[in-house]
Amino acid sequence: MADTVASRPRKKDRPWVIRTYSGHSSAAASNALYRENLARGQTGLSVAFDLPTQTGYDADHPLATGEVGKVGVPIGHLGDMEALFHGIPLREMNTSMTINATAPWLLALYVAAAERQGTPRAGLRGTTQNDLVKEFLARGTYMLPPEPSLKLQADVVAFTVREMPQWNPVNVCSYHLQEAGATPVLEVSFALAGALALLDQVRGRADVDAATFPEVVGRLSFFVNAGMRFIEEMVKLRVMGGLWDRLCRERYGVTDPKLRRFRYGVQVNSLGLTEQQPENNVYRIALEMLGVVLSKRARARAVQLPAWNEALGLPRPWDQQWSLRLQQIMAHETDLLEYGDLFDGSTVIAELEATLAADVEREMAWIASEGGVVKAVQSGAMKERLVAANTERLGRIERGEQQVVGVNCFTESAPSPLVAGADGGIMTVDAAAEREQIARLAAWRAARSADDARAALSGLRDAARAGDNVMEASVRCALTGVTTGEWGGVMREVFGEYRAPTGVGAVSGAAGATAGLGRAREAVERVSAGLGRRLKLLVGKPGLDGHSNGAEQIAVRARDAGMEVVYEGIRLTPEQIASAAEEEGAHAIGLSILSGSHLALVPAVFAALAARGLEGVPVVVGGIIPEGDRGALEALGVARVFTPSDFDLNAIMVEIAGAVARANGLAE
Amino acid sequence: MTTEVERVCAGERRAVAAALNLIESTRGSDRAAAEALVDAVAGRARPGGQVVGLTGPPGVGKSTLGGRVVGEWRRRGVTVGVIAVDPSSRASGGAVLGDRSRIAKPAGDDGVFIRSMAARDRLGGLAPGTVEAILVMRAAFDRVLVETVGVGQSERSRRSW
Numbered sequence: 001m002a003d004t005v006a007s008r009p010r011k012k013d014r015p016w017v018i019r020t021y022s023g024h025s026s027a028a029a030s031n032a033l034y035r036e037n038l039a040r041g042q043t044g045l046s047v048a049f050d051l052p053t054q055t056g057y058d059a060d061h062p063l064a065t066g067e068v069g070k071v072g073v074p075i076g077h078l079g080d081m082e083a084l085f086h087g088i089p090l091r092e093m094n095t096s097m098t099i100n101a102t103a104p105w106l107l108a109l110y111v112a113a114a115e116r117q118g119t120p121r122a123g124l125r126g127t128t129q130n131d132l133v134k135e136f137l138a139r140g141t142y143m144l145p146p147e148p149s150l151k152l153q154a155d156v157v158a159f160t161v162r163e164m165p166q167w168n169p170v171n172v173c174s175y176h177l178q179e180a181g182a183t184p185v186l187e188v189s190f191a192l193a194g195a196l197a198l199l200d201q202v203r204g205r206a207d208v209d210a211a212t213f214p215e216v217v218g219r220l221s222f223f224v225n226a227g228m229r230f231i232e233e234m235v236k237l238r239v240m241g242g243l244w245d246r247l248c249r250e251r252y253g254v255t256d257p258k259l260r261r262f263r264y265g266v267q268v269n270s271l272g273l274t275e276q277q278p279e280n281n282v283y284r285i286a287l288e289m290l291g292v293v294l295s296k297r298a299r300a301r302a303v304q305l306p307a308w309n310e311a312l313g314l315p316r317p318w319d320q321q322w323s324l325r326l327q328q329i330m331a332h333e334t335d336l337l338e339y340g341d342l343f344d345g346s347t348v349i350a351e352l353e354a355t356l357a358a359d360v361e362r363e364m365a366w367i368a369s370e371g372g373v374v375k376a377v378q379s380g381a382m383k384e385r386l387v388a389a390n391t392e393r394l395g396r397i398e399r400g401e402q403q404v405v406g407v408n409c410f411t412e413s414a415p416s417p418l419v420a421g422a423d424g425g426i427m428t429v430d431a432a433a434e435r436e437q438i439a440r441l442a443a444w445r446a447a448r449s450a451d452d453a454r455a456a457l458s459g460l461r462d463a464a465r466a467g468d469n470v471m472e473a474s475v476r477c478a479l480t481g482v483t484t485g486e487w488g489g490v491m492r493e494v495f496g497e498y499r500a501p502t503g504v505g506a507v508s509g510a511a512g513a514t515a516g517l518g519r520a521r522e523a524v525e526r527v528s529a530g531l532g533r534r535l536k537l538l539v540g541k542p543g544l545d546g547h548s549n550g551a552e553q554i555a556v557r558a559r560d561a562g563m564e565v566v567y568e569g570i571r572l573t574p575e576q577i578a579s580a581a582e583e584e585g586a587h588a589i590g591l592s593i594l595s596g597s598h599l600a601l602v603p604a605v606f607a608a609l610a611a612r613g614l615e616g617v618p619v620v621v622g623g624i625i626p627e628g629d630r631g632a633l634e635a636l637g638v639a640r641v642f643t644p645s646d647f648d649l650n651a652i653m654v655e656i657a658g659a660v661a662r663a664n665g666l667a668e
Numbered sequence: 669m670t671t672e673v674e675r676v677c678a679g680e681r682r683a684v685a686a687a688l689n690l691i692e693s694t695r696g697s698d699r700a701a702a703e704a705l706v707d708a709v710a711g712r713a714r715p716g717g718q719v720v721g722l723t724g725p726p727g728v729g730k731s732t733l734g735g736r737v738v739g740e741w742r743r744r745g746v747t748v749g750v751i752a753v754d755p756s757s758r759a760s761g762g763a764v765l766g767d768r769s770r771i772a773k774p775a776g777d778d779g780v781f782i783r784s785m786a787a788r789d790r791l792g793g794l795a796p797g798t799v800e801a802i803l804v805m806r807a808a809f810d811r812v813l814v815e816t817v818g819v820g821q822s823e824r825s826r827r828s829w
Contacts, residue, residue: 504764519761532695534761534786559762564786568766575776582681583781584765585689613682 010338013330015277016293017302020320021267023048023073025433026440027083030073033317034088038320041328045093046304047084049073049106050457051544051595054141056102056488056497059437062573064393065324067544068434071314072098077483081109082116091119095126096171096213096265096302100144103130104156108474111164115479127168127265128310131195134173137375137386140182140546140570143488146374148495152470154202159471161208161216170198171223171265174240178225179271180341180549181390184236188226189363190382192243197373199252207469214460217248218259221301227269228284233291234343234598237298243357249361251587256590265302266292273311275645277329277413278425278430281308288327293330296341303327311644312419313426313626314596322549378500386550387503397647399515400479407647424628429596441483450555456480456657457490464494502569516650520561523565523657523668528562530666533588535657539567540577540585542605547571550622553649554590561653574601578608581617587660589641595625602633618659622646639663673708681781688783691800704800709807713778719802719812727759730815741811742779749805750782753795753816763787781809787816 020037023030034045049072051062057067059076065634075081085093090113099106107128114124134147135142153170160169174182175190182190200217202208222240226233241262268288273281279471285305292300294518305323307315330336343349370376377383396402405407419425456477463473477487500525528534539555541548550571555567566584568576581589589609593601609615621633622642631642639659642652661668677685687709690702720737722730734750741748754765765784783805784796798814805812 202717324807358684532698533689534692553763559764560760562760562762564763564765564784566784579778580782583683585685585692585783 008464013296015337016300016327017044017265018042018324018327018331019044019096019265019302019304020324021048021304021306021488022320023050023084023162024071024314025073025091025435026431027070027073027075027080028086031084031086031088033083036317037320037324038088038586040106040324042324043312044096044302046089046096047290049097049099049126050074051141051546052441053106053484054099054102054499055544056105056208056484057544057560058141058483058485059434059441061485063249063571065543065604066434066597068437068576069429071545071594072259074437075106075109075484076437077444077445077481078109078112078116078478079440079481081113082619085113085117087216088207089113089119090117091123095631097127097207098129100132100135100139101141101149102126102471102484103477104152104474105484105639107160108471108478111475112478117558120422121163122165125166128156128173129171129173129223131170131173131194131223133190133197133373133377134176135546137174137190137383138182138354139173140500140548141544142498142500143493144491145498146377148491150198150201150374151467152491153198153589154205155196155469155471157216157219158205158207158469161212161219165215168217168221168263171221172198173223174224175223175267176228178269179547181271181388182386182391183389184232185359185363186385186389188236188240188356189367190359190386191222191224191239191375192247192360193364193367195244196247196251199271203252209423213252214254214259217252218256218261219580221263222264224266224292224300225269226266226288228272228288229242230291230294232352233299234289234295235349235356236348237262237292238295238343239353239360240264241298241653242353243360256426262298263301267304268292268306270306270310272404273308274404274407275308275311275643276411278309278312278446279415279416279418280406281311282322282326285323289326292373294338296339297344308424309418311624312424314429314450316427317425325502344447356433377500380503383501383503387436387556390549391553391556394647398649405653411665415439415480418626420589421529425496426626444481445514447481448660452480453477453486455481456482457486460487461490464490499569500568502552502555503553504559504565504567506647516648517560519617520557520650520653523654524562527657527661527664527666527668528660531664532563532599533585534564535588535660536564536566536584536586537588537590537656538581538584539565539590540544540572540579540580540605541570541592542572542601543593543595543597544571544573545593547594548592551592551596552592554622554652557649558590558643558653558656559651563653563656574604574608577605579612580610583610586617587664589619590615590656591619591621593621593625596624598623598625598626599629599632601636603636614664618656618663620656620659622652670708673705673712674744676705676709676804677712677807680781681778684749684781684785684804684808685739687815689803692785702800706803710803714806714810717767717806717810717812720804721814721816723742723816725817732814734813738813742777746810747779747808748781749803750780750789750806750807751780751798753787753798753810753814754784755787755817759828781805815821 051067052077057064157169160167172195174187177187244262245260248254268333307319307323370381400408452608460473461472537558539551555565618639620640621638676687762787787795
């Protein structure tokens with residue numbers, strides 16, 4: 001019998017690093033989860049930090065209320081960092097940390113923890129995300145204005161190139177741009193432009209000499225997204241690789257092709273995952289993964305997959321395991337890793353590549369004409385492009401031009417047994433986690449030498465003021481027991497705080513193009529006439545969550561439906577929201593919360609409103625709100641709860657107008 | 669009416685907000701009350717008070733400058749009222765009023781009162797009711813800052829909606 005193709009032994013390529021983005025509640029709970037994940041065959045760690053840690057606040061800061069341990073692990077000091085990696089030898093780990101504004105600090109804690117484990121800096125492998133441009137544009141966990149933010153990013157680069165040669169100091173992210181609605185053209189061009197802005201900044205530094213600079217370029221890595229149009233996504237990554245190679249060669253004169261390699265990790269798309277018929281998301285995740293593994297020439301170095309239930313709430317360990325198994329099946333059961341590139345030579349792919357590359361170059365020229373990335377962030381020009389792209393995307397789904405199974409077509413479904421359990425198919429963070437973290441923090445502060453911590457902070461302040469690299473001073477702070485909030489406090493004191501442009505003011509919502517807008521306008525006009533004043537809506541984002549896409553789209557559509565909209569951007573305290581509602585004479589308040597902290601934040605907003613005598617103003621809440629929490633919010637007095645399944649924005653406008661009518665004794 | 673006027677002049681936030689709501693009302697019955705209120709507060713400007721206007725195209729730094737000025741006034745212990753005027757959409761009549769976000773208001777500071785106003789059917793410049801709102805704020809606060817994009821500036825092509 002002839003030898004069959006299948007029986008021939010083949011040398012397989014090594015698979016990508018297999019990770020799961022995880023962390024919650026406390027360092028000890030996350031440590032247990034990491035050990036479980038490693039035991040199940042994960043080959044690297046990906047640390048999710050909570051929002052206070054990401055924005056440089058201690059767990060007992062007023063802005064941290066309700067956010068501690070929610071979307072990730074709280075790391076307040078060296079003790080937490082050591083507990084997080086207890087029993088996990090750092091010299092053997094490849095650790096990715098999703099940390100940006102406070103990246104210098106978390107890296108300093110990691111270095112200090114490793115030092116105490118006996119691992120030298122040079123032996124550490126991993127990645128700090130450390131990309132601030134996308135924070136201003138899409139993710140919202142920035143702390144300082146753009147210029148000092150880029151300077152701190154560059155501090156981490158200069159430090160790691162010298163001290164930690166195996167570390168990836170920056171993961172330039174296009175991931176969050178796509179989550180915020182970016183098309184492939186915007187995703188690639190904005191990310192590449194951000195990378196160039198950073199490299200230009202590093203090139204001018206005294207502590208990076210010209211001979212080392214190609215190494216700096218070689219250490220830059222990327223973090224991308226991959227959605228349902230997986231052919232287009234694969235093409236995107238091939239194009240990104242080609243453009244990166246050329247930019248490194250032409251702009252920075254890097255001659256070693258190894259140092260021009262486009263290295264990227266990926267988390268596939270969460271934006272397209274649906275709350276309706278959530279079991280379908282398992283297929284979506286598998287298909288999205290194809291875009292980043294099929295083409296060998298543009299294959300991911302590290303892959304993280306979301307869980308099927310991310311539109312419902314936080315995933316449980318089993319949900320994460322289910323996603324982990326998909327990676328292992330793809331890598332080990334299929335023949336994917338046995339062949340060379342499957343698409344070189346395809347005319348279809350080549351044509352798609354040429355079109356995309358030309359569009360990307362045009363977009364990058366536009367950014368340059370706006371004065372470069374920093375200027376285009378400050379003016380809001382790039383943000384406006386993103387908000388407009390997302391408005392367009394959602395409009396297509398609303399109008400049914402873009403089909404989403406279970407959402408705007410094939411909506412008939414049997415009840416899903418996956419969400420039938422007592423937990424509703426999601427994880428709930430124990431409310432005691434915040435209290436316990438605050439207690440640990442107080443004990444930590446009491447046990448350290450206050451004088452040593454003060455001296456280390458003063459050294460940090462001096463280094464920051466002098467424009468020196470803050471890394472060594474931060475490591476000293478870590479070793480003397482300084483806390484995350486104290487480190488962030490010094491940075492804010494020296495460099496100032498910042499609020500990024502919201503990007504919603506100038507976006508055209510393609511008014512009139514959406515069916516149903518007319519009905520929304522009629523409702524708003526009718527209620528406005530009854531009020532004697534145009535209906536005024538205050539859109540607020542309480543807490544530290546920076547995912548503002550939902551709030552932005554509500555603001556744009558409310559404007560298009562004829563409301564006057566006050567939107568102040570992210571990260572407001574309940575007190576600030578109540579005070580704005582009073583000053584503005586708002587008829588209704590819309591709160592957007594995606595971090596899972598709604599049960600703490602919404603009552604706080606109601607209390608602040610009551611303190612100002614504004615109990616009568618109707619409040620609606622939108623976000624990732626588990627079905628089980630709906631009753632609690634309604635009992636509190638919330639007029640209406642909207643979740644990702646409410647994709648008809650015009651219907652939302654009609655409901656808001658109706659709530660205002662009822663609150664003011666008008667006919668709806 | 670007199671108690672309302674006295675409360676406005678004492679800088680009571682709820683009374684100021686109610687007065688501004690009244691000024692913006694198009695209801696016939698509210699118009700007479702609004703005019704009476706404005707007449708009553710017109711002569712009650714705070715002694716030594718100032719009204720400062722900031723105008724210029726988007727992106728030139730009005731709000732940044734405004735934020736610094738407000739911060740400095742607060743450091744000197746004077747109360748501040750801010751009126752931020754934004755353009756309206758000609759198609760829908762709606763508006764996104766965003767500029768208050770750029771004026772850094774210290775948390776819990778009730779000595780700053782920011783009101784956004786839509787320019788309604790006017791392009792740029794002042795919103796209808798802005799002058800009346802200035803009169804109310806001038807009676808309620810030591811300093812009044814008025815921020816607008818300026819006549820003609822809202823007609824730029826990017827704002828074509």
